[in-house]
Amino acid sequence: MYTTYSTFLLAGHTVHRITFDPATFTDADLLWLPHHQQLSQAGRKRKADHLAGRIAAFHALNRKTIPGIGSSGEPQWPAGIAGSISHSGTQAVAICSKNGIVGIDCEAIIDEHEAREIQDGVIDMREAQLLAECGFPFDLAFTLAFSAKESLFKALFPRVQAWMGFDSARVTSLAAHTLTLTLTCPLPPFAQNQAFTLHWCHIDTQVLTLICDA
Structure with missing residues (x-):
């Protein structure tokens, strides 16, 4: 190849x-x-x-x-x-x-129409409001939320050793180049409401999110 x-x-x-x-x-x-x-x-x-x-x-x-x-x-x-x-x-x-914990994810930016169709399975009403008010186009903001949760779950899995749904973490802030996710439930050894900061970048038609807490 x-x-x-x-x-x-x-x-x-x-x-x-x-x-x-x-x-x-x-x-x-x-x-x-x-x-x-x-x-x-x-x-x-x-x-x-x-x-x-x-x-x-x-x-x-x-x-x-x-x-x-x-x-x-x-x-x-x-x-x-x-x-x-x-x-x-x-x-x-x-x-x-x-x-530390390490998680990375890259995603093609999800078309806004598709994002609207699947958003209920990825974000809750509070997150939807935050994304609507963050200043980024919805397709970009939604893809970042989707990708960031994937990155976080990859990072936590070696310690949690359990399946994590999109409702296990909530986007609590989204800014230029950073995003914060907060756990909505305990995922031992990580506590409910524990917050994680991720970094992100936009490359062509894709986004990349990263958590590297060394």
Whole structure:
């Protein structure tokens, strides 16, 4: 599969990015992955996305190892490392840190009509009002809320080890380059009303959200 590698900084953290051409993917490309047999029944898109994400993670880990697949489908990072992977369209990103919690997510900006249709499953009335008053177009603000919750849940999962719905956290502020999520329920070891600050950026037709609390 044809790929290009680059990095950029978000809130002082290095994000490793792979841009890839899924049309050039072949099953033989998966043989690079130690866990390639676990993907034998996956569809072509899933395979290409997964491969691109693991290449990004390989760079994030200083080209020393490739994260496997955990029992819940999560990346298996080396001991002492917290990391996260995301992919959207023809882009995959990864980041890791030696300590703390780490979550990253990239999303194509959701069309406003679609956002209005699905918003009840992602945000509550208080969040909808906040997004309407934040000064950003609704499609951008909604996509940021969606993405930020994905980033937070990825970051918390290694410690919570439980499924988290979109109603588990609420957007309580949205500003230029930062967003705050507050837990609406206890997720041990994290307490109800615990707040987390995420950073975000807008790249072309996508947004990227990041929590890296090292």
